[in-house]
Amino acid sequence: MDPMTLHTPEAVCVTGEDHDCGATSDELHAEAELTRWIAEHCPQTGHDFYHRTTLCAESSAWQ
Ligand SMILES: [Zn+2]
Numbered sequence: 001m002d003p004m005t006l007h008t009p010e011a012v013c014v015t016g017e018d019h020d021c022g023a024t025s026d027e028l029h030a031e032a033e034l035t036r037w038i039a040e041h042c043p044q045t046g047h048d049f050y051h052r053t054t055l056c057a058e059s060s061a062w063q
Contacts, residue, residue: 009034009054015047023047 011034013021023045025037034052042048 009052011038012051012053013041013045013047013049014051015045015049021045021047 008027008029009031010027011025013023015021023041025034028034028037031054038050
């Protein structure tokens with residue numbers, strides 16, 4: 001397995017007055033894809049608050 005595939009950056013749109021928009025990018029394989037998703041979502045909706053997560057296998061018990 002390519003260790004790069006263990007990184008699954010994901011973004012969630014948390015823009016909203018009463019509740020978060022909740023749109024998610026789903027799991028991506030590169031920060032660049034995540035940035036592109038935001039670049040598409042933002043002008044369509046005017047949303048500009050995102051929570052980014054980068055899940056990494058490093059934190060789990062792979063050893
Ligand atoms: Zn949104």
